[in-house]
Amino acid sequence: MSLKYAVLAALLEGEASGYELSKVFDVSLANFWPATPQQLYRELERLAGDGLIEARTVPQERRPTKRLFSLTEAGREQLGDFAAEPTRRPTAVRDEFLIKMQAMDGVDPAAVRALVEERRAWALGKLARYERVRERLLDGRTEQEHLREADRVGPYLTLAAGIAFERENARWCEHVLTVLDGRRTPAGPAGQPLG
Template structure:
């Protein structure tokens, strides 16, 4: 998947400035696609040049002018084409896993500390995603929302992000405990 498809999908919810798009990525899209704000601005320019989004200038009295972008018919067609393509399996590429793999040989203390930091960061994301899910649902319970909600796609990706963060947190805490216990057991020998 290219960043362009993630940007197009995010713009399906309405018209956004580059700044608003970056905020939307931070909240809802970051759980499955990471992009820096400058990457988003660059991608918006490319998408506009390719006719997949259109921008319009908004004159503001007390602030600098801004451009708002929306998906064009060509952009929707590109997303439909992308949706029809067979997705490749995802893979993990994480420097912490390299450290865990080497922990027996390089020492466990810094790895345990990093695992606990990751678990804490995952907890914060779990709270953020939980709040976002509740906000999207409004007064509906989850099953009602999944059946009748206005726009279910962002909700479903947040559910995936929540499951990922919960699994990641639980794994980090478990592995930190395993390494800690192994260190204690070896010290007792």
């Protein structure tokens, strides 16, 4: 049900085709509402049918024709209503990796370590990408300037949430690696390393 509003919110940035949206979702919105291209195309169809967005067909020279969608007044209004309502659903995190961590005690420590290191690398990669988006958003201003004066601060603040999340993720991975180190030689009464 919320994909609808995620799409409307994405179109606040300006008109976009399904394909372009699927790229946007991949980098920024996916942070809090992931969607596959198929979902987006279907949702765009539905929203256009409901008159919340409108489409215009744009033929291109060396590319397939695309359909650009933009918010209608009705769409903008419904999005505004939604955004002012109290939130129904709490955050839902689905994380296969944390299931593995929950069950890690029956597993070869080297395999666990590999998993955690992979996750850490992935978090740091995402962080680097977010930072680049952030530079683009700030466009030379400082954070303070931007947050005080910009027309829209929503996108910056959600990005900041993503950054904090991935930073925390990486930190957690480092903590786990330390813990794994501390358990390599199970501590005897004197805590003497074995070899």
